[in-house]
Amino acid sequence: MHSLKSLHQRISEAFSDTMFTQDPLQLYQPITYTLELGGKRLRPVLVLMSCEIFGGDIEKAIYPAMGLEIFHNFTLLHDDIMDNAPLRRGNKTVHQKWDTNTAILSGDTMFVIAYEHVAKTDPALLPQVLDLFNDTARKVCEGQQYDMNFETQADVAIPDYMNMIRLKTAVLIACSLKLGAILANASDDDATKIYDLGIELGMAFQLQDDLLDAFGDTSKFGKTIGGDIATNKKTFLFLKAFDLAKDDTLIKLTNYFYDKEISGAEKTEGILAIYRTLKIDEITQREIEFHHGKAMDIFRSLDFDEANSSEMVELMQEMLGREK
Amino acid sequence: MHSLKSLHQRISEAFSDTMFTQDPLQLYQPITYTLELGGKRLRPVLVLMSCEIFGGDIEKAIYPAMGLEIFHNFTLLHDDIMDNAPLRRGNKTVHQKWDTNTAILSGDTMFVIAYEHVAKTDPALLPQVLDLFNDTARKVCEGQQYDMNFETQADVAIPDYMNMIRLKTAVLIACSLKLGAILANASDDDATKIYDLGIELGMAFQLQDDLLDAFGDTSKFGKTIGGDIATNKKTFLFLKAFDLAKDDTLIKLTNYFYDKEISGAEKTEGILAIYRTLKIDEITQREIEFHHGKAMDIFRSLDFDEANSSEMVELMQEMLGREK
Numbered sequence: 001m002h003s004l005k006s007l008h009q010r011i012s013e014a015f016s017d018t019m020f021t022q023d024p025l026q027l028y029q030p031i032t033y034t035l036e037l038g039g040k041r042l043r044p045v046l047v048l049m050s051c052e053i054f055g056g057d058i059e060k061a062i063y064p065a066m067g068l069e070i071f072h073n074f075t076l077l078h079d080d081i082m083d084n085a086p087l088r089r090g091n092k093t094v095h096q097k098w099d100t101n102t103a104i105l106s107g108d109t110m111f112v113i114a115y116e117h118v119a120k121t122d123p124a125l126l127p128q129v130l131d132l133f134n135d136t137a138r139k140v141c142e143g144q145q146y147d148m149n150f151e152t153q154a155d156v157a158i159p160d161y162m163n164m165i166r167l168k169t170a171v172l173i174a175c176s177l178k179l180g181a182i183l184a185n186a187s188d189d190d191a192t193k194i195y196d197l198g199i200e201l202g203m204a205f206q207l208q209d210d211l212l213d214a215f216g217d218t219s220k221f222g223k224t225i226g227g228d229i230a231t232n233k234k235t236f237l238f239l240k241a242f243d244l245a246k247d248d249t250l251i252k253l254t255n256y257f258y259d260k261e262i263s264g265a266e267k268t269e270g271i272l273a274i275y276r277t278l279k280i281d282e283i284t285q286r287e288i289e290f291h292h293g294k295a296m297d298i299f300r301s302l303d304f305d306e307a308n309s310s311e312m313v314e315l316m317q318e319m320l321g322r323e324k
Numbered sequence: 325m326h327s328l329k330s331l332h333q334r335i336s337e338a339f340s341d342t343m344f345t346q347d348p349l350q351l352y353q354p355i356t357y358t359l360e361l362g363g364k365r366l367r368p369v370l371v372l373m374s375c376e377i378f379g380g381d382i383e384k385a386i387y388p389a390m391g392l393e394i395f396h397n398f399t400l401l402h403d404d405i406m407d408n409a410p411l412r413r414g415n416k417t418v419h420q421k422w423d424t425n426t427a428i429l430s431g432d433t434m435f436v437i438a439y440e441h442v443a444k445t446d447p448a449l450l451p452q453v454l455d456l457f458n459d460t461a462r463k464v465c466e467g468q469q470y471d472m473n474f475e476t477q478a479d480v481a482i483p484d485y486m487n488m489i490r491l492k493t494a495v496l497i498a499c500s501l502k503l504g505a506i507l508a509n510a511s512d513d514d515a516t517k518i519y520d521l522g523i524e525l526g527m528a529f530q531l532q533d534d535l536l537d538a539f540g541d542t543s544k545f546g547k548t549i550g551g552d553i554a555t556n557k558k559t560f561l562f563l564k565a566f567d568l569a570k571d572d573t574l575i576k577l578t579n580y581f582y583d584k585e586i587s588g589a590e591k592t593e594g595i596l597a598i599y600r601t602l603k604i605d606e607i608t609q610r611e612i613e614f615h616h617g618k619a620m621d622i623f624r625s626l627d628f629d630e631a632n633s634s635e636m637v638e639l640m641q642e643m644l645g646r647e648k
Contacts, residue, residue, distance in 0.1 A: 027469040078432060082425040101406040101472060104428060108402060109465040111435060116458045119451070127447045130454065134440045141433040145351040148425060 001052060004045070004311045004318075011044045011069070014062050020113075030094045030106040031113070034073050037089045042319065044069045046176035047183075049315060050194055053308045056184025060122065064129060064183065067117030068176055071133075074110035075140055077103060082148065121183065128182055136175035143168025156234050158243065162203065170202025177201075193298055200295035201316060204288045208320050210235040211284045214272060216321075226268035232257055236287065237280050241271075244278045292320060325376060328369070328635045328642075335368045335393070338386050344437075354418045354430040355437070358397050361413045366643065368393045370500035371507075373639060374518055377632045380508025384446065388453060388507065391441030392500055395457075398434035399464055401427060406472065445507065452506055460499040467492025480558050482567065486527065494526025501525075517622055524619035528612045529643050534559040535608045536645060538596060550592035556581055560611065561604050565595075568602045616644060 002010070015035060020028040044065035051061040079085075080093040081103050087093060095103035118133050119126065146164040150156045177198040181191040213228045214237055228235050238257075245253045256262055256270040275281060295316065299309070326334070339359060344352040368389035375385040403409075404417040405427050411417060419427035442457050443450065470488040474480045502519040510518070537552045538561055552559050562581075569577045580586055580594040599605060619640065623633070 024466060024469040024473060026473060027466060078428055082428060100424075104402055104406060105465060105469055105472070108432075108435070109462065111432070112458055112461045112465060115439065115454070116462070119454050119458060123451045126450050126454070127443070130439070130443050130450070134436055134443060137436045138433065138440070141429060141436060142348060142351060144429055145348040148429070149348060149350055 001308055001311060002048070002058065004049070004315055007045050007048045007052075007058070007311075008041060010048065010058065010062070011041045011065065014044075014066055015041075015069075018066070026098075026102065027106055027109055030077075030098055030102055031110050033097070034077055034094060034106070034110070035070070037073075037091055039073075039089060041069060043072055043172060043176045045315070046173065046198075047180040049312055050177040050180025051184045052180075053304050053312055054181050054184035054186040054190065054194075056180065056186075061180060061183045063117045063120035064179055065176075067114045067120075067133070068172065068179065070110055070117060071114035071137065072172060074107050074114060075144070077107040077110065079144060081107075082144070125182055125185075129179065132175055132178060132182065136171050139167045139171045143171075150234050156239060158236070158239050161234065161236060161239055165203060165206040166199060169206040170199045173202035173205065174198030190302060193302055197295045197298040197302075200291045200298065201319065204291035204295065205319050207236055207284060207288045207291065210237055211281065211288065212321060214275060215281050226272075229268050229271050230263070237275060237284055240283055241275055241278055241280050244280075245274065249274060249277065288320065292316070325632055325635060326372070326382065328373070328639055331369050331372045331376075331382070331635075332365060334372065334382065334386070335365045335389065338368075338390055339365075339393075342390070350422075350426065351430055351433055354401075354422055354426055355434050357421070358401055358418060358430070358434070359394070361397075361415055363397070363413060365393060367396055367496060367500045369639070370497065370522075371504040373636055374501040374504025375508045376504075377628050377636055378505050378508035378510040378514065378518075380504065380510075385504060385507045387441045387444035388503055389500075391438045391444075391457070392496065392503065394434055394441060395438035395461065396496060398431050398438060399468070401431040401434065403468060405431075406468070449506055449509075453503065456499055456502060456506065460495050463491045463495045467495075474558050480563060482560065482563050485558065485560060485563055489527060489530040490523060493530040494523045497526035497529060498522030514626060517626055521619045521622040521626075524615045524622065525640060525643065528615035528619065531560055531608060531612045531615065532644050534561055535605065535612065538599060539605050540645075550596075553592050553595050554587070561599060561608055564607055565599055565602055565604050568604075569598065573598060573601065612644065616640070 018035070020032045022028055047061050047065035047068060048058045051058050076088060077094055080088055081095045081100055085093050086096055091097075093103070094106060098106075115133075118129060121129050143164055143166070146160070147168055150161070150164065174195045175198070178191050178195040181194045186194070210228065213235070214226065216225055227233075228238070232238075241253060242250070253271070253274050256267055256274070262270070296313075299312070299316070304312075342359070344356045346352055371385050371389035371392060372382045375382050400412060401418055404412055405419045405424055409417050410420055415421075417427070418430060422430075439457075442453060445453050467488055467490070470484070471492055474485070474488065498519045499522070501522040502515050505515040505518050534552065537559070538550065540549055551557075552562070556562075565577060566574070577595070577598050580591055580598070586594070620637075623636070623640070628636075
């Protein structure tokens with residue numbers, strides 16, 4: 001069993017070996033730039049991890065694992081255009097550094113490159129692998145659409161939000177784990193279980209992201225705290241607060257969010273104070289624990305021996321931003 | 325052997341049966357809209373035609389054939405954003421009717437749907453089919469990038485242009501024919517030959533489009549004549565004219581193209597007169613004949629019996645906009 005660290009290294013190596021230096025440079029430079037921004041490489045590591053715990057050979061999973069990471073980066077590239085985001089991982093986004101047309105077309109090309117990597121798999125497994133990837137890609141697009149809809153939609157309910165993050169974030173985590181299982185020739189039943197585990201883990205992961213955006217430690221989180229609050233993003237915290245707030249608190253909350261005179265630290269601090277009063281942080285934490293617990297239950301039902309499972313448990317912890 | 329007309333009907337039926345009515349509507353309505361705009365459905369008809377002349381069953385080729393058409397429409401959708409085009413087939417483009425974000429994301433989703441259709445094929449043939457499709461999609465993106473580069477690039481040579489239209493247009497025609505051959509279990513040699521035929525046919529097809537844009541009959545062509553001239557598009561005609569023009573003619577040509585005081589009918593008529601003087605229409609026609617001739621040579625080397633080949637020859641003629 002490889003350590004989590006060595007799986008990370010294997011994926012980093014694979015990306016270092018992959019260069020897009022060909023013509024037309026205008027098309028491939030933004031792709032190299034995007035892939036070199038790095039990131040945690042969480043999804044390909046999940047593929048290798050899952051492949052290995054099911055007894056597969058990780059070397060046969062490298063290309064498809066990279067495919068998922070390239071796909072993920074493609075979605076970020078196009079999402080950044082749609083959100084008009086200036087920065088990604090502390091660097092200029094492609095549409096800012098180049099232009100929107102470049103970002104659209106380089107993104108489309110990354111999508112093809114993702115498929116090329118996914119296709120580099122055992123031909124006998126290809127139909128199953130491709131169906132999984134297509135299904136995932138479609139759902140991620142649907143999730144992004146719901147996310148955009150919610151920006152202007154007044155009546156977003158918590159189940160709508162949970163469905164959105166399931167599509168936009170959790171299915172790709174689930175796909176990563178199932179892909180590893182398929183490549184290890186795991187049973188259909190096991191592949192389904194690890195997918196379901198991935199959904200729960202992905203939900204916990206996104207909710208943790210929402211929580212850290214409001215209550216995280218800037219130095220560790222790597223993003224500005226309160227970004228979601230500043231942009232009135234309808235996160236789990238936002239929706240829960242509006243569900244629970246009554247009377248004066250509701251009026252104050254509404255004012256803090258929608259009064260354009262209030263902004264910056266005043267807005268963030270005001271809303272965080274209300275979140276604390278309503279115990280939104282604790283409620284969110286419990287929701288995270290709930291999904292993480294469901295993921296752990298499924299994991300235990302899979303009955304791996306201890307030697308094979310400790311690294312996976314560590315990764316699941318790491319995804320929730322915990323020290324241990 | 326099915327008639328050309330019945331192949332067209334079969335594809336139209338298949339698209340009529342394919343509806344995207346699910347949620348989120350904001351994502352799927354633009355896709356339905358795009359696919360309902362129709363078009364000649366040339367690429368899927370080429371798939372079925374090729375499948376049949378190689379002795380395959382067209383029913384097994386319907387989904388992959390649709391996949392190529394959906395891919396083609398996806399590229400038009402994203403190209404229209406990049407070109408800021410207001411109209412497509414006489415209707416508002418998606419980014420005009422909705423907005424750019426919708427056009428980006430619905431396009432991405434169409435790309436996934438294209439892959440879903442391509443994947444619905446005999447599993448034994450899937451690796452080959454997927455490799456062909458990936459290779460084609462990548463080249464089409466490269467072609468679009470070169471096309472965009474040429475807008476601002478001063479020194480575009482005719483071979484550069486020919487390479488661009490090969491990538492942007494001809495490879496998808498070639499892919500259509502090769503896909504049909506693969507699905508009919510044709511030999512590798514035959515599949516390669518029909519691909520090469522498709523490249524020549526695709527080149528002729530695009531050059532014919534360039535020619536008709538300048539010298540076509542508006543009522544038959546379905547586009548405004550002189551659109552390429554109005555936008556200073558570096559077509560074969562443009563590049564050839566600058567190659568051949570000398571002295572006063574070169575000065576006049578440069579003025580007509582780049583003097584912003586000259587526009588509309590004055591510009592179009594002035595440039596067309598120079599094109600006629602330089603015999604650009606005849607030269608382009610000869611270039612079309614050259615590529616069509618090469619396509620016909622390959623076709624004849626494939627040695628089909630007459631009953632199977634007449635419809636294909638008719639289609640090849642039709643693609644060049646000829647009455648017969």
